[in-house]
Amino acid sequence: MNFLKRYDDYKEIFEAELKKRIETLNSSNETLKDAMVYSLTVGGKRIRPVIMLAVAELLCVDLNKVLPFAVAIECIHTYSLIHDDLPAMDNDDLRRGKPTNHKVFGEAMAILAGDALLNYAYELILRSVTDNNSLSAGRLLALYAGAFGMVGGQALDILSENTVKNEETLYKIHENKTGKLLLASTLVPSCLAGNAHFDKLSEYGKNLGLLFQVTDDILDVVSSTAKLGKSINKDADENKLTFVTLYGLDGAKSYADKYYGNAKSALSDLEDNEFLLELLNFIKDREY
Amino acid sequence: MNFLKRYDDYKEIFEAELKKRIETLNSSNETLKDAMVYSLTVGGKRIRPVIMLAVAELLCVDLNKVLPFAVAIECIHTYSLIHDDLPAMDNDDLRRGKPTNHKVFGEAMAILAGDALLNYAYELILRSVTDNNSLSAGRLLALYAGAFGMVGGQALDILSENTVKNEETLYKIHENKTGKLLLASTLVPSCLAGNAHFDKLSEYGKNLGLLFQVTDDILDVVSSTAKLGKSINKDADENKLTFVTLYGLDGAKSYADKYYGNAKSALSDLEDNEFLLELLNFIKDREY
Numbered sequence: 339m340n341f342l343k344r345y346d347d348y349k350e351i352f353e354a355e356l357k358k359r360i361e362t363l364n365s366s367n368e369t370l371k372d373a374m375v376y377s378l379t380v381g382g383k384r385i386r387p388v389i390m391l392a393v394a395e396l397l398c399v400d401l402n403k404v405l406p407f408a409v410a411i412e413c414i415h416t417y418s419l420i421h422d423d424l425p426a427m428d429n430d431d432l433r434r435g436k437p438t439n440h441k442v443f444g445e446a447m448a449i450l451a452g453d454a455l456l457n458y459a460y461e462l463i464l465r466s467v468t469d470n471n472s473l474s475a476g477r478l479l480a481l482y483a484g485a486f487g488m489v490g491g492q493a494l495d496i497l498s499e500n501t502v503k504n505e506e507t508l509y510k511i512h513e514n515k516t517g518k519l520l521l522a523s524t525l526v527p528s529c530l531a532g533n534a535h536f537d538k539l540s541e542y543g544k545n546l547g548l549l550f551q552v553t554d555d556i557l558d559v560v561s562s563t564a565k566l567g568k569s570i571n572k573d574a575d576e577n578k579l580t581f582v583t584l585y586g587l588d589g590a591k592s593y594a595d596k597y598y599g600n601a602k603s604a605l606s607d608l609e610d611n612e613f614l615l616e617l618l619n620f621i622k623d624r625e626y
Numbered sequence: 627m628n629f630l631k632r633y634d635d636y637k638e639i640f641e642a643e644l645k646k647r648i649e650t651l652n653s654s655n656e657t658l659k660d661a662m663v664y665s666l667t668v669g670g671k672r673i674r675p676v677i678m679l680a681v682a683e684l685l686c687v688d689l690n691k692v693l694p695f696a697v698a699i700e701c702i703h704t705y706s707l708i709h710d711d712l713p714a715m716d717n718d719d720l721r722r723g724k725p726t727n728h729k730v731f732g733e734a735m736a737i738l739a740g741d742a743l744l745n746y747a748y749e750l751i752l753r754s755v756t757d758n759n760s761l762s763a764g765r766l767l768a769l770y771a772g773a774f775g776m777v778g779g780q781a782l783d784i785l786s787e788n789t790v791k792n793e794e795t796l797y798k799i800h801e802n803k804t805g806k807l808l809l810a811s812t813l814v815p816s817c818l819a820g821n822a823h824f825d826k827l828s829e830y831g832k833n834l835g836l837l838f839q840v841t842d843d844i845l846d847v848v849s850s851t852a853k854l855g856k857s858i859n860k861d862a863d864e865n866k867l868t869f870v871t872l873y874g875l876d877g878a879k880s881y882a883d884k885y886y887g888n889a890k891s892a893l894s895d896l897e898d899n900e901f902l903l904e905l906l907n908f909i910k911d912r913e914y
Contacts, residue, residue, distance in 0.1 A: 364769075366778030366802045369785060374773065421741060426712075426733035445714035446784050449737070450777050453709060456741065457772030460748040464765045467755060477752045481652075484745030485662065489738050490654030496734050497657060514654045 341616040345388060352387040355405045356412065363458065373443040373451035374458070377416050381434045385550075385621075386411045389523035392613050393539060397531040406466040407475060407526045410459040414483050415519055417455035420448050422492065459483075475529035482518040491515025498579040508579050516554070517547030538604050542614065545601035550621050552594045555580035559587060561625060598622055629904040633676060640675040643693045644700065651746065661731040661739035662746070665704050669722045673838075673909075674699045677811035680901050681827060685819040694754040695763060695814045698747040702771050703807055705743035708736050710780065747771075763817035770806040779803025786867040796867050804842070805835030826892050830902065833889035838909050840882045843868035847875060849913060886910055 356378065365371035387408035394404040423430040423438040424445060430438050440448035463476040481487060491514025498507055524543035528536045559582050581590035598618050605611045644666065653659035675696035682692040711718040711726040712733060718726050728736035751764040769775060779802025786795055812831035816824045847870050869878035886906050893899045 363773065365773035366775070366798060367773070367781040367785070370773055370778060370781035417741075421737055424714075424737065426714075426737060447781065449709055449712065449714060450781050450784070453705075453740075453744065454773040454777040454781075456744055457768060457777060460751075461765070461768040461772055463748075464751070464755075464761065464768050467752075467761060473752065473755060477749070480745060480749040480752050484749055485651065485653035485655070485658055485742040487654070489742040489745060490658055493655040493658035493735065493738050493742075496738070497655070510654060 341613065341620065344392075344613055345617075345620070348388045348391040349384050351391060351401065352384055352405070352408055352412075356409055359406075359409050359462070365454070369443070369447065370450060370454055373439060373447050374455050376442060377420050377433075377439050377451065378413065378455070380436050384412065386415055386519055386523040389520070389546075389614075389617070390527055392617070393524050394527040394530065396608065396610050396614065397527055397534045399527050399530045403466075403472070403530055404527050406462050407479065407530075410462045410466075411479065411519060411523060411526070413455045413459035413462070414479075414488070417452040417459070418488060418492065420452040420455070424448060427496070471530050471532055474533075475526045478525055478529055479522050482522040487514055487518035487522075491518065495578070499577050503579045503584060505584065508581065508584055511579065512548060512551040512581075513544070516551045517544060520547040520550060535608065538608065541604035542601050545597045545604065546618065546621065549594055549597040549601060549618065552581040552590050552597065553622055553624065555582045556587065556590050556594070557625070558582070594622055629901065629908065632680075632901055633905075633908070636676045636679040637672050639679060639689065640672055640693070640696055640700075644697055647694075647697050647750070653742070657731070657735065658738060658742055661727060661735050662743050664730060665708050665721075665727050665739065666701065666743070668724050672700065674703055674807060674811040677808070677834075677902075677905070678815055680905070681812050682815040682818065684896070684898050684902065685815055685822045687815050687818045691754075691760070691818055692815050694750050695767065695818075698750045698754075699767065699807060699811060699814070701743045701747035701750070702767075702776070705740040705747070706776060706780070708740040708743070712736060715780075715784070759818050759820055762821075763814045766813055766817055767810050770810040775802055775806035775810075779806065783866070787865050791867045791872060793872065796869065796872055799867065800836060800839040800869075801832070804839045805832060808835040808838060823896065826896065829892035830889050833885040833892065834906065834909065837882055837885040837889060837906065840869040840878050840885065841910055841912065843870045844875065844878050844882070845913070846870070882910055 360375055360378065363371060363374070365374070390404050390408045390411065391401060394401055419433060420439045422428050423433055424440055431441055432438065438448075439451055443451065460480070463479060467473045467476050483489070485493075491511050494507065494511045495515050498511060501507065521540065521543035524539040524546070525536065528534055528539050558580070581593055585593065601618050602615055605614055648663055648666065651659060651662070653662070678692050678696045678699065679689060682689055707721060708727045710716050711721055712728055719729055720726065726736075727739060731739065748768070751767065755761045755764050771777070773781075779799050782795065782799045783803050786799060789795065809828065809831035812827040812834070813824065816822055816827050846868070869881055873881065889906050890903055893902055
C-alpha cells in the first residue's frame, strides 16, 4: 500500500478515537474543556499516534489496545506545546498556523488546560491498564514524559540559552525533549506485546527522534513561516543550542543522514518493516 | 494518644517516605530537580498525606501500601500551588513564608517543575499498581486531580472573578478546587481496602473539604500575613468568590459549623474514629 495512504489511514483511525474520547471527557467547566479541545484538534501530523499504530500492527497488537495510549501520548505532547508556547517559555503566538492557546484563552487558562491534558492522559492510561503488559506500557510512558524524559529535556533546553554549548548538552536536550516521547511511541506497543523486539525498536526510536529533531532544527532555518505554521529563525534569535547552531547547516544535514541510516538498519531484519522505513523518509524530507 | 502527637507521627512517617523518594527521583537535569524538591520540602501541614495515613490505619491497610499514594497526592498538591502562584494566575511572591517557586527559579522553570511533579505523581502511582484495589485507587486520584476535579475547580475560580457570584458557583469551585484532593485523601485508602466504608468516608471527605475551604476563606480576612505565611485580604482585592465575600464573616462561620457537624456524623458509628474527628477541630480552629 502507498505510504501516504497508509499514514492517512492510521491518522483517521486515531482521529476517530480522539473524537470519541473528547465526547466523553468530563470537565467541571466548559471553558477549560474548550481550551483543551482547541489545542488537541488544531491539527498536526499526529506522528506519535501514527508510529504507535504502525508498530502495533507490525507486532500484531490489537489496535484497540494501543489506541488509548495513542490518545494519551498526543495529550502529553499537546500539553507540552501549550506550556512551551507561553510567554514565560518560548513566547509563541502561532502554532500550526493558528493562534496559540494562551492567545485565545489567556495565560491562566492555557496553564490549566495543559495541566488538565496531562492529568487526562494518565486518567486514560490508568483506565487502560488491564494486565502486566499494559501496566509496563503505562510506566514507561510516565517515566519518559517527566523529569527523566521530556520535561527534563525542556528544562535543559531553557538552561542552554545561557550555558555552555557543546555536543553533550545538545544530545541530552534532544534525546529527552523530543526524543523520549517518540521513543515511547515505538516502545509502548512493544510493552503491550510483552516486550517484542524491544531492543530493535528502541534503537529505531532513538534515531528516529534525533532525525526528527535535526530536521526540525534545519527547517527553522530553511523553511518559511507560511509552510511551518510558526515563526522561523527563532532558534538563532534566542541563542538556542541546535544542530544547526552547533554544526552549521551542512553539518546538521550529515547528522540527519547518519540517524536515518542507524534507524533503518535497526529494523532491517524485521518483517513488514516497509511503513516504518518509509516513515524515516517522510520525517527527513518533510517541509513543515 | 494525644491528637497532635499522632498528627506529628503520621507527618514524620510521611516525611521519611518523601525523603526516600526524593533521593531516588530521576531527572535529566539538576536544576529541575532542585526546583521540584524546593517546593516539595518548603514545609506545610501535609494534611492530605496525614488523612491518608489515618484513614488507612482505621481501615487496617498496610501503611506501606498507602505511602506512595500519599507522596503522589502531595506532589499533585505541590504542583498545583506552584502553578497557582505564577504571575499569570494568583501572582503570589510568598508561600508558607518563603519565596514562591518562580521567585527562586524563574517562571519557565516553575512551570516545568510543576509539570514534572505531576508526571512524577503518576509515575509513582503506576509503580504502585499491583492489584485491582491499587488500580482503582490510582484511577480515582487521576479523575479527581484533573478537569473533572482540582484543575476544573481552579478554572472555575479564575473565571469567577468576572462571572456571576452565586451559591452554585461557589460550591462548584470549592467542591473541586480544594475539595476533590481532600476527598481523594479519604477515598484512596478505602479503595486500597476494597472500598471499605466508601460512602461514609466520602461524606466525611466532602464536608471536611468544604470545612477546610470556608476556614481558609475566613483566615484570609482575620489572620495576619505573618501567621498565614502568605498575603492576606487577597480574595476581596481580587474580587474572588469566597464564603466570606458571599455570606459575610458570620455567615461563613455558621457554614463552617454546618460542615463540621456533617463530617462528624458521617463517621459517628465507626470504631477508632477519634483522630479523624479531632482532625475536624484542628482544621476549624487552625490559625494558618
